[in-house]
Amino acid sequence: MHSLASLPEEDTLARRAALERQRQLTKPEGSLGRLEALAVWLASWQGREIPSLERVQALVFVGWHGIADKGYSAYPAAVTGQMLANFRAGGAAINQLSALGGAQLSVVPILEGQSTAPFDEGPAMSTACCLQAMQMGFEAVDPQAQLLVLGEMGIGNTSSAAALCTLLFDEPGELWAGAGTGLDKAGVARKADLLESVRQRVAKLNPLAILAEVGGHEIAAMAGAMIAARQARIPLLLDGFVVCAAAAVLQAINPAFTAAMVAGHRSAEMAHTRLLERLGLPPLLELGLRLGEGSGAALALPLLRAAIACHAGMATFAEAGVSDRDA
Numbered sequence: 001m002h003s004l005a006s007l008p009e010e011d012t013l014a015r016r017a018a019l020e021r022q023r024q025l026t027k028p029e030g031s032l033g034r035l036e037a038l039a040v041w042l043a044s045w046q047g048r049e050i051p052s053l054e055r056v057q058a059l060v061f062v063g064w065h066g067i068a069d070k071g072y073s074a075y076p077a078a079v080t081g082q083m084l085a086n087f088r089a090g091g092a093a094i095n096q097l098s099a100l101g102g103a104q105l106s107v108v109p110i111l112e113g114q115s116t117a118p119f120d121e122g123p124a125m126s127t128a129c130c131l132q133a134m135q136m137g138f139e140a141v142d143p144q145a146q147l148l149v150l151g152e153m154g155i156g157n158t159s160s161a162a163a164l165c166t167l168l169f170d171e172p173g174e175l176w177a178g179a180g181t182g183l184d185k186a187g188v189a190r191k192a193d194l195l196e197s198v199r200q201r202v203a204k205l206n207p208l209a210i211l212a213e214v215g216g217h218e219i220a221a222m223a224g225a226m227i228a229a230r231q232a233r234i235p236l237l238l239d240g241f242v243v244c245a246a247a248a249v250l251q252a253i254n255p256a257f258t259a260a261m262v263a264g265h266r267s268a269e270m271a272h273t274r275l276l277e278r279l280g281l282p283p284l285l286e287l288g289l290r291l292g293e294g295s296g297a298a299l300a301l302p303l304l305r306a307a308i309a310c311h312a313g314m315a316t317f318a319e320a321g322v323s324d325r326d327a
């Protein structure tokens, strides 16, 4: 996975060309708002003045969590494997939304049949296991993809993601505990206690050690995929709280990671707002989703397509014979 200390930069020439093109298109400067920035962002990471989204990859990683047997999710741990079958049969939300957004979906179980250890007792994963899961994610990325959408499935993984945030930012667990699949108030309070006890138990660790300590296999795989994408300069569309927690691990290693990321949506999971602020990423959509699977990112894909459609298809002032403001 090479060094994470130096990451490839965006293509500043492509960026400048895209900015210049935006200036010449037949609209008041800035009038397409974030669509303009999205087109320029895609151009700068794809390294071309006019970006393309013909080849979009959606990767959903599935992981099994030891903590899921301890009542921190509203649903039983068995749902993880059952949903894996549902993804394969085409029956999950992400199957519909990735098809609608024009993404090629792959579902990748990470260390199937092997749960992480419950992190209330000790480390969730060994370092070797964490690296293995990261490697699986790394290798799942299509090097030719023009954009990557990541998603996850794993009952218990909002506890894992919240524990990651608690340790990465060294903040009280109650700031990061949310309802996940639908815990009630008492359930969320118990989840906050879990996070706080982990914070007391675990000494200050580096970000990768934190990932092994409280992460899930699918979260480690997402981190690996994010590294692969970044090293290939593939821009990344983020989903909800759990995907963003994987991104936070990388941001803690190198803050430059987030430059190639856009947040597809703000999830209804309470702490996602706080996490997006920490990542410095304003969300594109806010629809009250709290599903995961990459659903919120897939839903934002048509916005990126709209940005490119305008960027690529609009006439310039010169082409259309329309007077520019200084004329």
Ligand SMILES: Cc1cc2ncn([C@H]3O[C@H](COP(=O)(O)O)[C@@H](O)[C@H]3O)c2cc1C
Pocket (backbone or CB within 6 Å): 072, 073, 074, 075, 079, 083, 152, 153, 154, 155, 156, 157, 158, 159, 179, 180, 181, 182, 291, 292, 293
């Ligand atoms: C049927 C079903 C489908 C899902 N698809 C995603 N999740 C989401 O819920 C889980 C995290 O929430 P918690 O930490 O509360 O368990 C993850 O699997 C996540 O992807 C689902 C959950 C369920 C029940």
Ligand SMILES: O=C(O)c1cccnc1
Pocket (backbone or CB within 6 Å): 158, 180, 181, 239, 240, 241, 242, 243, 267, 268, 269, 272, 290, 291, 292, 293
């Ligand atoms: O925001 C998310 O990613 C999320 C929220 C609830 C359940 N699973 C995922």
